[in-house]
Amino acid sequence: MKKSFTQYFERFASAVTQATGSSWAFLTALTVIVVWIVSGPLFNFSDTWQLVINTGTTIITFLMVFLIQKSQNKDSLATQIKLNELITTHAEASNRLLNVEDLSEEELRALHKFFGRLADKAKQDNSLTDTHSLDIADELHQEKQQNNRVRRGSR
Numbered sequence: 229m230k231k232s233f234t235q236y237f238e239r240f241a242s243a244v245t246q247a248t249g250s251s252w253a254f255l256t257a258l259t260v261i262v263v264w265i266v267s268g269p270l271f272n273f274s275d276t277w278q279l280v281i282n283t284g285t286t287i288i289t290f291l292m293v294f295l296i297q298k299s300q301n302k303d304s305l306a307t308q309i310k311l312n313e314l315i316t317t318h319a320e321a322s323n324r325l326l327n328v329e330d331l332s333e334e335e336l337r338a339l340h341k342f343f344g345r346l347a348d349k350a351k352q353d354n355s356l357t358d359t360h361s362l363d364i365a366d367e368l369h370q371e372k373q374q375n376n377r378v379r380r381g382s383r
Contacts, residue, residue, distance in 0.1 A: 238298075245299040248292065260284075 247253055264281050271277035308329055315321045328339065 238302075241295045241298045242302075244295050248295075 261281075264277075268277060308327070312326050315323060315325055325339075328336070331339070
């Protein structure tokens with residue numbers, strides 16, 4: 229199957245963002261800056277000497293903005309899909325929160341205020357250790373296993 233430009237670009241963007249986020253990339257950039265500074269006296273700190281670093285950093289920054297944004301868009305979409313999966317599989321979660329990222333800023337502020345009130349109520353309990361979340365998680369896991377067995381048996 230023939231690969232499209234988009235597929236190649238996605239792989240390229242992923243590889244570049246991984247590489248530029250590494251310690252080696254930082255050390256390389258730092259080395260370039262140190263070499264540039266040390267070379268200043270050799271070029272009498274000329275306008276051309278300054279232009280070299282300014283042009284280089286501007287070009288790299290310009291290109292990296294697009295690569296980082298591409299990577300963040302993909303990561304954000306993957307996170308939203310994972311959260312949507314959690315919402316849809318949790319019996320007590322509101323499906324109204326699916327694709328909440330598509331709401332207006334005003335609607336998001338209203339939801340934030342609502343959840344803030346819930347957090348305030350939770351703070352009134354005054355104990356971080358009183359939780360049944362592990363018990364509930366075990367119960368839900370057992371229910372899922374039982375439901376899966378029933379589904380498999382009905383095939």
